[in-house]
Amino acid sequence: MPGEAIGQPLLVGEADLEHELALVSSTAAESSAGAFGPSSVMWRIDKEAVIFLGAGRALLLQLAHPWIATAITQHSRTLADPIGRFHRTFNAMFTIVFGTTEQALAAARRLHRRHAQVSGTLAEAVGPFAAGSRYEANDFVALRWVHATLIETALVATSSCARRSPPKNGSVIGPKLGSSPHSLEFRRTPCPKAGRFLPRATSACGGRMF
Numbered sequence: 336m337p338g339e340a341i342g343q344p345l346l347v348g349e350a351d352l353e354h355e356l357a358l359v360s361s362t363a364a365e366s367s368a369g370a371f372g373p374s375s376v377m378w379r380i381d382k383e384a385v386i387f388l389g390a391g392r393a394l395l396l397q398l399a400h401p402w403i404a405t406a407i408t409q410h411s412r413t414l415a416d417p418i419g420r421f422h423r424t425f426n427a428m429f430t431i432v433f434g435t436t437e438q439a440l441a442a443a444r445r446l447h448r449r450h451a452q453v454s455g456t457l458a459e460a461v462g463p464f465a466a467g468s469r470y471e472a473n474d475f476v477a478l479r480w481v482h483a484t485l486i487e488t489a490l491v492a493t494s495s496c497a498r499r500s501p502p503k504n505g506s507v508i509g510p511k512l513g514s515s516p517h518s519l520e521f522r523r524t525p526c527p528k529a530g531r532f533l534p535r536a537t538s539a540c541g542g543r544m545f
Contacts, residue, residue: 345475352447356440363436370439371432380493381432389492390421396484401461402470402477410453410472428485447473 359370371377380386394417398404407413413420430442453472460466470477 346471347447347473347475347478349447352443356443359440360436366436369432369434369436377432380489381429383493385496386489386492387425388496389488390424392491393484393488394420396488397481400477400480401457401464402474403481405455405457406453406470406472406477409455450478 363370363372394413398407411420427442427446431439434442450472455470457464457466457468457470
């Protein structure tokens, strides 16, 4: 199980990525509708401007993970240029969600290549993570954590402020958070109720937050 050995990254390699992108292509209704399509809950939620209000919240949740906080400190200008990080994150996210299938796949590949350049070691022990333990931006558990913060924050922002809350028992075409890189398959899954998504994601890591 990913995260079973604390501090031992489980990388999502290029072959893993292409395996998942092939699944995305096979489930996409048509190129112009993209990976999700206008009838998906993902479109209904992410089209709301209110999700921008959750950007700071999502970033703080991401920084709660020692690997991600260290990677941002050592490889990113996020702390010096948070607005730039804001634009880069939403540009990638909106391209993947609202772009054509080809645009979404290209954005995913660019993000993977960028993450492949980000790695290092923890300077000091943080919780269960030992000093000197290695982190990789393409680590499965780290990717799952960032994904969970974005989805859960969008749900919280929308249900708290939007005129229409996301359906409690709806469905969304999206990656299912499982226990291995190959479990990130695109399939129809229940839309989680806001506030319960992160606990489900962490339980998939053996009950640990990370």
